Amino acid sequence: xxxxxxxxxxxxxxxxxxxxxxxxxxxxxxxxxxxxxxxxxxxxxxxxxxxxxxxxxxxxxxxxxxxxxxxxxxxxxxxxxxxxxxxxxxxxxxxxxxxxxxxxxxxxxxxxxxxxxxxxxxxxxxxxxxxxxxxxxxxxxxxxxxxxxxxxxxxxxxxxxxxxxxxxxxxxxxxxxxxxxxxxxxxxxxxxxxxxxxxxxxxxxxxxxxxxxxxxxxxxxxxxxxxxxxxxxxxxxxxxxxxxxxxxxxxxxxxxxxxxxxxxxxxxxxxxxxxxxxxxxxxxxxxxxxxxxxxxxxxxxxxxxxxxxxxxxxxxxxxxxxxxxxxxxxxxxxxxxxxxxxxxxxxxxxxxxxxxxxxxxxxxxxxxxxxxxxxxxxxxxxxxxxxxxxxxxxxxxxxxxxxxxxxxxxxxxxxxxxxxxxxxxxxxxxxxxxxxxxxxxxxxxxxxxxxx
Amino acid sequence: xxxxxxxxxxxxxxxxxxxxxxxxxxxxxxxxxxxxxxxxxxxxxxxxxxxxxxxxxxxxxxxxxxxxxxxxxxxxxxxxxxxxxxxxxxxxxxxxxxxxxxxxxxxxxxxxxxxxxxxxxxxxxxxxxxxxxxxxxxxxxxxxxxxxxxxxxxxxxxxxxxxxxxxxxxxxxxxxxxxxxxxxxxxxxxxxxxxxxxxxxxxxxxxxxxxxxxxxxxxxxxxxxxxxxxxxxxxxxxxxxxxxxxxxxxxxxxxxxxxxxxxxxxxxxxxxxxxxxxxxxxxxxxxxxxxxxxxxxxxxxxxxxxxxxxxxxxxxxxxxxxxxxxxxxxxxxxxxxxxxxxxxxxxxx
Amino acid sequence: xxxxxxxxxxxxxxxxxxxxxxxxxxxxxxxxxxxxxxxxxxxxxxxxxxxxxxxxxxxxxxxxxxxxxxxxxxxxxxxxxxxx
Numbered sequence: 067x068x069x070x071x072x073x074x075x076x077x078x079x080x081x082x083x084x085x086x087x088x089x090x091x092x093x094x095x096x097x098x099x100x101x102x103x104x105x106x107x108x109x110x111x112x113x114x115x116x117x118x119x120x121x122x123x124x125x126x127x128x129x130x131x132x133x134x135x136x137x138x139x140x141x142x143x144x145x146x147x148x149x150x151x152x153x154x155x156x157x158x159x160x161x162x163x164x165x166x167x168x169x170x171x172x173x174x175x176x177x178x179x180x181x182x183x184x185x186x187x188x189x190x191x192x193x194x195x196x197x198x199x200x201x202x203x204x205x206x207x208x209x210x211x212x213x214x215x216x217x218x219x220x221x222x223x224x225x226x227x228x229x230x231x232x233x234x235x236x237x238x239x240x241x242x243x244x245x246x247x248x249x250x251x252x253x254x255x256x257x258x259x260x261x262x263x264x265x266x267x268x269x270x271x272x273x274x275x276x277x278x279x280x281x282x283x284x285x286x287x288x289x290x291x292x293x294x295x296x297x298x299x300x301x302x303x304x305x306x307x308x309x310x311x312x313x314x315x316x317x318x319x320x321x322x323x324x325x326x327x328x329x330x331x332x333x334x335x336x337x338x339x340x341x342x343x344x345x346x347x348x349x350x351x352x353x354x355x356x357x358x359x360x361x362x363x364x365x366x367x368x369x370x371x372x373x374x375x376x377x378x379x380x381x382x383x384x385x386x387x388x389x390x391x392x393x394x395x396x397x398x399x400x401x402x403x404x405x406x407x408x409x410x411x412x413x414x415x416x417x418x419x420x421x422x423x424x425x426x427x428x429x430x431x432x433x434x435x436x437x438x439x440x441x442x443x444x445x446x447x448x449x450x451x452x453x454x455x456x457x458x459x460x461x462x463x464x465x466x467x468x469x470x471x472x473x474x475x476x477x478x479x480x481x482x483x484x485x486x487x488x489x490x491x492x493x494x495x496x497x498x499x500x501x502x503x504x505x506x507x508x509x510x511x512x513x514x515x516x517x518x
Numbered sequence: 519x520x521x522x523x524x525x526x527x528x529x530x531x532x533x534x535x536x537x538x539x540x541x542x543x544x545x546x547x548x549x550x551x552x553x554x555x556x557x558x559x560x561x562x563x564x565x566x567x568x569x570x571x572x573x574x575x576x577x578x579x580x581x582x583x584x585x586x587x588x589x590x591x592x593x594x595x596x597x598x599x600x601x602x603x604x605x606x607x608x609x610x611x612x613x614x615x616x617x618x619x620x621x622x623x624x625x626x627x628x629x630x631x632x633x634x635x636x637x638x639x640x641x642x643x644x645x646x647x648x649x650x651x652x653x654x655x656x657x658x659x660x661x662x663x664x665x666x667x668x669x670x671x672x673x674x675x676x677x678x679x680x681x682x683x684x685x686x687x688x689x690x691x692x693x694x695x696x697x698x699x700x701x702x703x704x705x706x707x708x709x710x711x712x713x714x715x716x717x718x719x720x721x722x723x724x725x726x727x728x729x730x731x732x733x734x735x736x737x738x739x740x741x742x743x744x745x746x747x748x749x750x751x752x753x754x755x756x757x758x759x760x761x762x763x764x765x766x767x768x769x770x771x772x773x774x775x776x777x778x779x780x781x782x783x784x785x786x787x788x789x790x791x792x793x794x795x796x797x798x799x800x801x802x803x804x805x806x807x808x809x810x811x812x813x814x815x816x817x818x819x820x821x822x823x824x825x826x827x828x829x830x831x832x833x834x835x836x837x838x839x840x841x842x843x844x845x846x847x848x849x850x851x852x853x854x855x856x857x858x859x860x861x862x863x864x865x866x867x
Numbered sequence: 868x869x870x871x872x873x874x875x876x877x878x879x880x881x882x883x884x885x886x887x888x889x890x891x892x893x894x895x896x897x898x899x900x901x902x903x904x905x906x907x908x909x910x911x912x913x914x915x916x917x918x919x920x921x922x923x924x925x926x927x928x929x930x931x932x933x934x935x936x937x938x939x940x941x942x943x944x945x946x947x948x949x950x951x
Contacts, residue, residue: 072923074931075897077882077938080565080862080890245667245715331713333614333689335588338621391934395941427894452894454927855890859881863892 074452076427096451097419097460101485105383105421105458108483113497114385114458115403117469117482121159123379124465125487128163131375134343138351141366145189147321148174150372150466151380155484155494157181160375168370172199175208189318189370191237191279193217193251200224204232211279211318212236213252218266225272235277235318236263240298242282242291251281255298264302268310275312277368278302281320285329285373289341292319293349300357307360318368319350325377327414327463343374373466380465382408383421386457387436397431399453403461404435404442406473407480410464411444418444421458424451437476469495474503522555526603527824530561531611532569532579536848537753540611542568543810545575547820550813554824559603565862571853578603581865585615589622596622600629607632607827609820611804613689616641634827636782636803637735643778644801646686646717652801656777658770659797661722661789665715669705672698675718684719687712694721722799724791727762729771730806732819734826735781741819741835742771743812748843756808758845761815761838770796783809783819808844815839870905870939871946884944891942900932904945 098105101120108118128144135142145168146160152174157167158181167178170192178188185206193213195203197220203210204224212218212234221232237252238260253259267275278299282291299317306312324340332339354367384403392398405411418433428449435442444461453459472479478498483491527548531539541560548556560569560579570579580599583591599605608631610619619626620641623633635641643652646663653660662678675683675698685704686692689712695701705716731742744767749758771786785802805819812819815838825832861867876882880893882901893901896917903913914928939945 069922070920072917072921072928073894073896074927075900075935076894077897077935077942077944078892079942080881080892334585334617338589338618389934391937395938425894855883859877859879859883859890862890863879863881 073425073427074454076429076452078429095419096421096423097462098421098423100381100460102489103485103491105460108491109383109385109458111491112481112483112493114383115407115480116383117407117464117480118381118383119153119156119465119482119484119494120379120381121484121486124156124159124376125163127375127378128160128165131343131369131371132163134347135351135367135369138347139354139367141364142369143316143366144369144371144375145187145318146375147370147372148177149470150321151376151469152177153469153482153494154181155492156376172196172202175199175203179206186233189368191281191370197224200232201228204228204230207233209276210234211252211277212263212267215263215266218263222270222272232273233276234267234273235275235279235314235316236260236267238278238280238299238302240280240282240295242294242298244283244286244291246283248281248283252279255302260302261305264306268306268312275306275314277314277316277318277365279318279320279368281370282322284322285324286322287324287336287340289345289349292346293353295319296350296353297357300354300359303365304358307363313360313363314365316366316368317354318370321370321372321374323371323374325373325463325466327377327410327416330413330415332415376465377463378465380463380468382461382464382468384459384461386453386455386459388455389453392432397429398434399431399450400434400436401444401459402436403444403459404437404475404477405444406435406437406442406475407468408435408444408461408464409468409471409473410466414463415445415448416464417462418448418450419460419462420451420453421460427452474498478502522551522553524557525554525606525824525828526557526559528559528561528599528603528605528608529576529611530563530582530609530615532560532562532567532576533564534568536751537755538807539567540805540807540809542572542575543807543813544609544611544805544820545569545572546810547813547818548824549575551818551821551824553821553830556824559599559605561599561608562861565858568851570861570867571851571857579861579867581861585618589618592618593622593625596626596631597629600631605631607634607824609633609823610635613802613804616803632827632829634782634823636780636784640778640780641803644803645688646800647688647715649798649800653798656774658774658777659795661720661797661799663717663719665717666705667714667716669702669709672701672705672718675701679718679720682721684717684721686717686719688715688717719799722789722791722797724789724797726799727764727767727788727790727796728756728759728785728806728808729767729788730783730785730809730812730819731771731775732783732822732826733775733778733780734832735779737776737779739772739775739834740822740826740832741812741817742768743815743817743819743838744768744771745808745811749845756806756846758843759808759811760843761811761840763840766794766796770798774798774801783823808846811842811844812838814844815842869907869946870901871944874944876901882944887943889942891944897935900935901939901944904936904939 101122145166148169166187167183168189169175169178185208188208190203190208191211225232238255239249239252240255253263280295282295303314326337328336384401387400390398431450433444435444481497482495484494529541529544531541533539534542545558558576560576561582562570562579582595620635620638647665649660682694682696684692685695685701687708691708693704727746729744732740734740744762745759746762747756747759751757783805785806787800789797817835817838822832873885880898882891914925
């Protein structure tokens with residue numbers, strides 16, 4: 067006869083506001099499989115912690131986003147935001163779906179070229195483009211989004227030097243009623259800087275003004291500001307139409323759409339309150355369609371959405387190292403997932419679920435990472451089932467930024483695997499080894515020897 | 519025994535405590551309904567909400583998950599309760615839960631459960647932070663207000679505001695500040711609890727009036743009962759009040775409903791300044807805790823909500839008894855721990 | 868270690884301490900262990916008995932029971948008896 071499944075003993079004080087077994091069920095509904103592959107098998111094969119990317123989810127979410135815009139506007143083009151996650155396998159899923167590339171540094175630019183993106187389908191954003199970067203982008207006919215006048219003058223010089231016509235847009239910042247207003251990037255709309263810059267470009271006659279760009283903020287939890295932004299860019303486009311009889315080819319609304327994560331301090335979960343692609347699309351496209359832009363010269367709508375397209379497809383699997391009790395008797399659980407690889411735990415209350423079946427009994431738990439640092443907290447106060455050392459957990463919605471902003475600290479960064487549409491697992495980034503770190507170090511000769 | 523149609527109605531807000539939810543008062547109204555025979559189910563968040571233990575009003579109570587856990591969990595729990603109780607209508611009574619119920623309305627309708635709530639855009643545009651725009655859009659006087667994100671801005675308010683002014687949280691809390699120093703203190707106090715922005719509102723001197731009512735979603739006024747608070751607790755809650763006759767308030771309410779096509783119950787908080795002008799201070803998108811006063815003076819708003827939710831024709835109430843008072847009292851029940859054990863272990867009682 | 872007198876545990880896992888008015892909720896393993904403590908069983912007897920029926924190693928069980936007892940003491944349900 068097989069033995070019964072064991073659960074460790076637990077006792078909880080009943081408080082008036084006890085979230086009992088009926089209160090928080092879905093929070094800890096176990097996630098035993100990702101796209102049909104058992105979590106425990108992935109960890110057995112690839113170790114713990116490990117990032118898992120669902121190719122299926124990427125494609126589904128992308129199609130949903132594309133549908134939301136394409137049913138409302140005839141010319142829509144996404145450009146994959148490399149900074150959000152530039153693992154090449156992930157970029158290429160987006161490129162297969164039709165996304166161009168949006169990069170913000172020379173490094174990302176080269177990465178996009180290496181991935182096989184034609185130069186004229188790379189959007190080059192950001193305040194730090196070196197002269198060499200700009201030259202390369204001009205040679206490749208890439209879309210250069212000018213951030214400041216110094217950059218404009220460099221491009222002007224390069225246009226003379228090369229005899230080529232740079233393909234440029236300007237980044238515009240503006241008041242859309244959101245706080246904080248992102249006015250550090252680009253040219254301001256309200257004070258006329260943006261219009262000045264456009265005039266300079268048009269009058270220079272040395273570059274092609276192909277687009278207008280803005281990126282109003284990050285994790286925007288209402289869609290209205292996008293409507294305002296689209297209207298203001300459209301207004302600039304109309305100005306160009308009237309003054310120069312010039313028609314921009316595209317209007318780029320940037321990114322900043324919120325994902326489904328819940329920000330710390332938010333009362334309701336982000337999955338309920340954050341706008342959908344349809345909400346954003348409705349505001350943006352109606353502002354464009356209702357503008358005075360000539361319908362014969364309707365510009366393409368470019369979108370550089372990053373987070374909202376990839377967050378959901380990323381999971382981080384980990385393992386319980388130990389259970390402790392704090393000085394006041396509170397349950398502390400230590401995971402092998404630290405804030406160095408889960409950067410986003412600083413601002414999200416990440417959804418964390420066990421990877422095995424459990425009863426409804428729970429504990430209020432503080433989840434710590436393995437780093438020897440006090441700030442290494444993954445979740446404060448989360449109701450979780452009674453986890454044991456060796457049990458696995460799944461952290462949800464981690465696809466954005468974690469794999470680009472992670473830090474190598476006291477240990478090595480883990481593998482990233484992708485589950486393809488057939489449920490096959492591919493390693494898309496190897497786990498780091500001692501050599502990946504020490505190979506870059508140098509040792510002065512006089513420091514090689516010592517005696518203890 | 520009555521021959522009235524039996525209906526099962528689930529009601530939240532059973533916390534008849536010192537800062538009370540309206541659930542118990544709503545249940546009393548439903549019990550007195552003349553158009554149906556109400557079997558009332560209580561939905562509670564906590565195990566010590568007094569309504570749970572008022573078995574004459576609530577046939578049975580169930581615990582439901584906090585709004586913070588998300589609509590998916592709430593829907594799952596309601597499906598379970600529905601499978602036992604076969605609910606016809608749910609009347610949510612908390613500000614904090616309304617968003618979740620509005621979001622779930624379609625899903626609940628599919629299950630055969632009806633609601634009668636404001637639409638999401640109506641709910642949003644009346645949020646405190648949007649009140650200035652609301653006033654402008656609908657030509658309703660509201661006290662001048664401004665959202666602040668930085669306590670430093672308090673020192674530059676003198677161009678727009680005069681002291682005293684109100685310092686308010688996005689959802690809850692409000693304090694009267696007489697100096698910038700006080701305003702700064704309140705700014706920090708409220709923002710540490712409810713986050714940013716903080717709303718600065720011009721203090722309007724005068725008398726406060728409240729009106730509760732019901733809009734049919736097509737711009738018509740189904741009910742409206744104005745009241746003046748006579749006794750206010752230290753939490754600012756009415757512990758006694760009196761119905762008043764004031765055509766201006768009724769007109770303002772009618773204008774509010776007509777211009778917004780408000781759907782569902784509401785409470786308007788108004789301030790009448792010495793010149794006799796009414797300012798709209800706040801719009802609560804639900805019934806107030808004193809809703810039984812409206813029932814008692816002839817406008818059974820809870821009953822009308824149920825009928826509207828079920829697509830029954832509801833005639834607007836024409837009148838109410840004026841100069842009727844309510845005085846609230848508290849009442850200690852004595853009960854066995856077995857009842858508490860039942861609700862806290864099994865989530866139903 | 869012994870359990871304070873008057874403490875009642877129901878099979879559903881509801882525990883009331885009438886001396887303090889506090890109530891608690893336990894999972895089935897918690898109820899089982901508390902009953903064994905009440906019956907005066909030793910740690911060894913408890914681990915033996917449980918591991919016969921449940922899929923768990925003795926060392927994990929021992930740790931869990933110790934941890935559990937610590938919590939019970941913290942909650943004032945267990946008290947140290949003189950012969951401990």
